Every structure is written in structure tokens, then in C-alpha cells.
Amino acid sequence: MRWMRFEIDGNISYGIVDGDAVKAVDGNPFEGYQETGKRHAISDVKLLIPVVPKTFYAAGLNYVAHVEEQARLHGREINLPKKADVGYRANNALIAHGETIILPKDVTEKVEYEAELVVVIGKKAKNITEAEALDYVLGYTIGNDLSERSWQKEDRTLWRAKNTDTFSPMGPWIDTDAKLKDMETIVSVNGEEKIRFETNKMLYSVEHYMSTISRYIEIQPGDVLWMGTEGDSPNLKHGDVVEIEITGIGTLSNPIVKKN
Amino acid sequence: MRWMRFEIDGNISYGIVDGDAVKAVDGNPFEGYQETGKRHAISDVKLLIPVVPKTFYAAGLNYVAHVEEQARLHGREINLPKKADVGYRANNALIAHGETIILPKDVTEKVEYEAELVVVIGKKAKNITEAEALDYVLGYTIGNDLSERSWQKEDRTLWRAKNTDTFSPMGPWIDTDAKLKDMETIVSVNGEEKIRFETNKMLYSVEHYMSTISRYIEIQPGDVLWMGTEGDSPNLKHGDVVEIEITGIGTLSNPIVKKN
Numbered sequence: 001m002r003w004m005r006f007e008i009d010g011n012i013s014y015g016i017v018d019g020d021a022v023k024a025v026d027g028n029p030f031e032g033y034q035e036t037g038k039r040h041a042i043s044d045v046k047l048l049i050p051v052v053p054k055t056f057y058a059a060g061l062n063y064v065a066h067v068e069e070q071a072r073l074h075g076r077e078i079n080l081p082k083k084a085d086v087g088y089r090a091n092n093a094l095i096a097h098g099e100t101i102i103l104p105k106d107v108t109e110k111v112e113y114e115a116e117l118v119v120v121i122g123k124k125a126k127n128i129t130e131a132e133a134l135d136y137v138l139g140y141t142i143g144n145d146l147s148e149r150s151w152q153k154e155d156r157t158l159w160r161a162k163n164t165d166t167f168s169p170m171g172p173w174i175d176t177d178a179k180l181k182d183m184e185t186i187v188s189v190n191g192e193e194k195i196r197f198e199t200n201k202m203l204y205s206v207e208h209y210m211s212t213i214s215r216y217i218e219i220q221p222g223d224v225l226w227m228g229t230e231g232d233s234p235n236l237k238h239g240d241v242v243e244i245e246i247t248g249i250g251t252l253s254n255p256i257v258k259k260n
Numbered sequence: 261m262r263w264m265r266f267e268i269d270g271n272i273s274y275g276i277v278d279g280d281a282v283k284a285v286d287g288n289p290f291e292g293y294q295e296t297g298k299r300h301a302i303s304d305v306k307l308l309i310p311v312v313p314k315t316f317y318a319a320g321l322n323y324v325a326h327v328e329e330q331a332r333l334h335g336r337e338i339n340l341p342k343k344a345d346v347g348y349r350a351n352n353a354l355i356a357h358g359e360t361i362i363l364p365k366d367v368t369e370k371v372e373y374e375a376e377l378v379v380v381i382g383k384k385a386k387n388i389t390e391a392e393a394l395d396y397v398l399g400y401t402i403g404n405d406l407s408e409r410s411w412q413k414e415d416r417t418l419w420r421a422k423n424t425d426t427f428s429p430m431g432p433w434i435d436t437d438a439k440l441k442d443m444e445t446i447v448s449v450n451g452e453e454k455i456r457f458e459t460n461k462m463l464y465s466v467e468h469y470m471s472t473i474s475r476y477i478e479i480q481p482g483d484v485l486w487m488g489t490e491g492d493s494p495n496l497k498h499g500d501v502v503e504i505e506i507t508g509i510g511t512l513s514n515p516i517v518k519k520n
Contacts, residue, residue, distance in 0.1 A: 060417070155343065
């Protein structure tokens with residue numbers, strides 16, 4: 001099943017994707033729903049981010065080649081994370097599939113994508129084991145953790161580098177059937193493939209992150225956990241379109257515009 | 261004016277503090293409201309956090325003696341921040357005035373308070389100057405940025421050290437009349453005063469942080485900005501009660517319980 005969140009005629013609701021259409025529901029996938037009987041062509045509705053997260057967790061450094069690349073970029077030694085220490089991102093930066101990534105006029109040329117699997121939590125979880133973790137997942141979507149690497153290097157925190165408005169595209173929908181082991185992440189810029197990796201080949205697994213977090217924090221329905229990215233990115237510029245596909249989920253596509 | 265958020269008979273609403281009572285309103289201080297005519301004794305209602313933040317910003321290192329103390333603790337050189345780089349905290353950790361701070365059983369003895377002024381944003385703000393920043397503030401409340409210093413030192417991020425459930429008491433209400441220049445922060449543990457400092461004697465001012473953030477991010481009504489803390493804290497333990505007063509706002513008080 002695929003859950004979309006959308007707007008039509010000024011009303012926001014959830015719906016279930018059915019081919020090229022969406023079947024509207026009252027309620028939501030977290031607390032319960034029923035179909036309204038209304039059906040819209042997806043091309044007639046405005047897609048929204050599939051959930052407004054209660055808490056927006058980000059796994060950060062979680063793939064080997066990406067850690068090596070970041071160490072080189074920042075002139076540090078390569079240190080693979082010794083533990084699953086999660087970070088946070090800010091809701092202000094979230095935009096939906098198809099919306100425009102707007103680069104402030106003072107960005108440098110070092111703007112990069114980070115293609116990430118996004119875990120959407122379905123049920124409250126406290127002190128869960130790795131074996132049971134996936135029972136608490138509603139489904140998966142896709143995130144692009146846009147990063148301005150000069151700011152990432154200069155600033156004490158990631159606030160500008162990763163949380164500038166529009167820097168966190170997420171979507172297009174939540175897929176509840178996709179399986180971690182079958183996923184492959186493919187990133188294209190302007191239709192040209194740039195990288196392809198096994199999504200689940202992480203340093204610390206989804207299950208491990210969830211179990212670890214839940215020792216100290218009750219994870220909530222609607223929380224999202226971005227799982228980090230692999231490899232490197234070319235510099236992105238005005239006019240580019242970034243597409244991130246994860247097999248079994250779909251494709252998140254966003255154009256880039258730089259402000260004058 | 262003082263804005264409370266509270267629950268009575270299972271209903272959550274905002275209200276205006278009037279002596280020992282609260283006058284309930286329909287709506288909220290951000291989008292508009294009208295008084296309902298209902299009035300409750302404050303002792304009869306359950307206080308809630310005064311706002312569920314859209315984005316929860318934290319200024320971090322923003323007072324001289326605190327920066328020095330943290331440098332000593334982590335064995336680093338003293339480096340005053342060269343810029344106003346904001347960080348983030350997570351909503352899961354928020355609790356209201358009077359609610360219990362729960363320490364997980366594996367905390368070390370190094371649990372400390374951080375007494376912070378909290379700025380509550382009232383209006384959307386993008387590209388604002390320092391001179392106009394305070395026009396976008398609804399009012400002020402108080403935050404306690406509880407910190408487990410061993411975890412802060414060990415982990416790659418602050419997720420456990422500062423965002424464990426119940427580690428971010430905030431309240432008791434939002435005061436819209438308090439003036440930055442008149443504020444003094446006083447922290448007591450079990451009734452004994454531990455520190456007192458001029459709240460507004462910051463490295464980077466409220467106005468400067470807001471102006472800086474707004475260059476990259478449209479600040480939203482309901483966002484909160486925690487302004488950092490001064491000095492040091494004794495180790496806190498099971499049974500302690502931490503009270504943070506900021507003159508002109510009120511007092512945030514929370515007991516501490518350690519899990520067995």
C-alpha cells in the first residue's frame with residue numbers, strides 16, 4: 001500500500017495510491033482511517049510531504065564510502081562511527097516531491113545531494129529489540145539531505161548546511177510493502193545516473209538504530225528516521241533536477257533554482 | 261499578559277493567566293483567539309508545555325563562563341564561538357512545569373541543569389534585521405536543558421545527553437511583557453540558590469540569533485529558540501527539585517526521579 005498526503009481545493013488529506021489515482025480517506029495511517037469514496041487523478045492534486053514528523057531523526061554517517069569521502073573533504077582521519085548516534089534535522093527544511101530546492105544567493109559551488117532511505121514510524125516504541133523493530137515501522141519513503149559542504153565545514157553546527165529552507169525534500173509517498181533487503185538506491189542528475197548502491201548495506205541497520213534510540217526515547221507514530229547516504233555527489237547548480245529512486249518505494253524528484 | 265496551555269476534563273486549550281486563575285480561550289496566541297468566558301483555578305488544571313514547537317532551536321554555547329567550564333570538562337581549549345550557529349533539540353524530550361524529570365537507570369552521576377531563556381516566536385520572519393527582531397517575538401518562557409555530561413563526551417551527537425525523554429522541561433507559561441534587559445536567571449536545587457546571572461549578558465543576542473537564522477530559514481510562529489546557559493551545575497540526583505526563575509517571567513520547577 002502507498003500512502004500519499006495531498007491538497008486539493010484547499011483541503012489537506014491522506015489517500016491511498018491506486019495506479020494514477022489516489023483514493024481519499026478521513027483520518028490518517030497512524031491513528032486509523034476510512035475511505036471517503038472520493039478519487040482524484042494524482043495529476044490533479046498537490047503532493048505534500050507524506051508526514052509532518054514529530055521528531056526528525058537523521059542517522060548521519062552510516063555508509064563506508066561516504067564516511068571516507070567526508071573525512072577527505074574535511075581533512076580529518078577516517079573514523080567509522082563506533083556507535084549508532086543519531087542526529088536531528090529541522091522540519092522547516094522539508095519540501096515535497098516536485099517542489100523546488102531554492103539555493104540562497106550566497107551558497108558556494110559545493111552543494112551536494114544525499115540520497116537517503118526514510119523510515120516512517122507507525123507505532124509507539126520503547127525499549128524494543130532489534131528483532132521486533134520492523135513491527136513498529138509503518139513504511140518507507142525517500143529523502144534528499146541537501147548539504148552545502150563549505151557551510152558544513154565552517155559552522156559549528158549543521159544548521160545552514162543542511163537545514164536551510166527547502167534543503168530536505170521528502171517523498172513522494174510512504175510505501176508499506178517495500179522490503180529493506182530488496183532496495184537499491186539510484187541517483188540521477190538531469191537524467192544521468194550518478195550513483196547506485198544497496199540501500200540496506202549500512203554500518204548500523206534500521207533495526208539497530210530503532211532499538212538503540214528506544215532505550216532512551218519513546219519513538220512516536222509519525223517520527224521519521226533518515227538513514228544516511230553512500231558515496232559522493234557532484235556539485236549541484238541552478239537548473240539541475242535531482243532524482244532519487246529507491247526500488248520498491250518510488251522516485252523523489254526536485255528541481256534546483258538559485259536565487260539572484 | 262501570560263499565556264498558559266493546559267488540560268482540563270480531557271480538553272486541551274490556551275488560556276490567559278489572571279492571578280490564581282486562567283481564563284480559557286478558543287484559538288491560540290499565534291493565529292488569534294477569543295475568550296470563552298470559562299475560568300479555572302490554576303490548581304485545578306494540568307499545565308502543559310506552553311507551545312509544541314514547529315522547530316526547536318538551541319543557541320548552545322552563548323555565555324562566557326559556561327564555554328570555559330565546558331572546555332575544561334571536555335579537555336578542549338577555550339574557544340568562544342565565532343558566530344551564532346544554532347543547534348536543534350527534539351520535541352520528544354519536552355515536559356511541562358511540575359512534571360518529573362526521569363533519569364534512565366544507566367545515567368552516570370554527571371547529570372546537570374542548564375537554565376535557559378526561551379524565546380517564543382509570534383510571527384513569520386524572513387531576512388529580518390536585528391533592530392526589528394523583537395517585533396516577531398510573542399514572548400518568553402523558561403527552559404531547562406538537562407545534560408548528561410558523560411554521554412555528551414562519549415557520543416558523536418547530543419541525542420542521549422540532551423534529548424532523552426523528559427530532559428527538556430519548558431514553562432510554566434509565555435510572558436509577553438517581560439523585557440530582556442531586566443531579566444535575571446536564578447537557579448535553585450532543593451531550595452538552595454546555586455547560580456544567578458544576568459539573562460541578557462549573552463555572547464550573541466536574541467536579536468542577532470533571530471536575524472542570522474532568518475537569512476536562511478523563515479522562522480515560524482510557535483518556533484522556540486533556547487538561548488543557552490551560564491556557568492556550571494552541581495551533579496543532580498534522585499529526589500532533587502530544580503527551580504529556575506527568570507525575573508519577569510516566572511519559575512519553572514521540576515522534580516527528578518531515577519529509574520531503578
